[in-house]
Amino acid sequence: MVCNTYNNWLFKYEEALKKSCGTRRLKMKLYFNSLKLYWKSLMEYRASFIMAFISQIFIFFSYYFVILSLFNKFGNIKGFTVYEVLLCFSVIHFGYSFCETFARGVDRFDNLIIKGEFDRLLLRPRRILLQVLCSNFDPVKISRLLQSLVILIISLVNLNIEWNIYKVLCLMLILTSSVFVFFSIFLLAASYCFFTVQGLEIRNLFTDGGKYMAQYPIGIFKKGFILFFTFVIPYGLVNYYPLLYMIGKTDNLLYCFAPLFTIFYVIPSLLVFKKGIKKYESTGS
Secondary structure, three states: OHHHHHHHHHHHHHHHHHHHOOHHHHHHHHHHHHHHHHHHHHHHHHHHHHHHHHHHHHHHHHHHHHHHHHHHHHOOEOOEOHHHHHHHHHHHHHHHHHHHHHOHHHHOHHHHHHOOHHHHHHHOOOOHHHHHHHOOOOHHHHHHHHHHHHHHHHHHHHHOOOOOHHHHHHHHHHHHHHHHHHHHHHHHHHHHHHHHOOOHHHHHHHOHHHHHHHOOOHHHOOHHHHHHHHHHOOHHHHHHHHHHHHOOOOOOHHHHOHHHHHHHHHHHHHHHHHHHHHHOOOOOO
């Protein structure tokens, strides 16, 4: 119902914004005004939103306390301290929570296919991916996003990192690339829907399953896992290798710029999605 309320107003916003700004600014204003509309729709059920928001806080901190319990028992894991692991943890959960909040339309793309709403998006003279992004928004997950930032700050403060321009840049690359990697996985799962309609489970395999592995330094696992999370699903390029540079376990600048290599994951996912649109055949009602 919320999605329908939002979609009924989307086209009116497009036309109004088109008259007042250029194409690039139009896209940004369209997106943020769409989020504002979606937020207003959710506030019609304020009590439900508050309860869901609080529940997300408890769910997230259950992961956090599991890590603390491990370190209370063992002290360290293959030379990594609790705050070094929490740094990995916060980076992975930041990217995942950001995409769950602001890219929910891509994450739930199969609903657009099943309900036949994707057909309507194709008829509009706007970029398809932008419309898909605007089709859903989940502010409940903002609680996880904020908590991951809090744990990130706590970890950085307690690690006593000797900051320089490269380490500041490294941190920016880490956070940005974590978002893009999860977005790419969501997009690949969405592309899978063009061929099988349902894509949720294939997405869960690499996001829910992958993030639980990648919230720990991948160096603690066997070589096969390290290779998989470096070259197949590049979580290692997002947190493990650049974080080794940040915390002083290596001086190799290549580790600092490792997140840049995730572009070779992002671009193919965009191309696959574009290819899927061409193969799409209308379905739903």
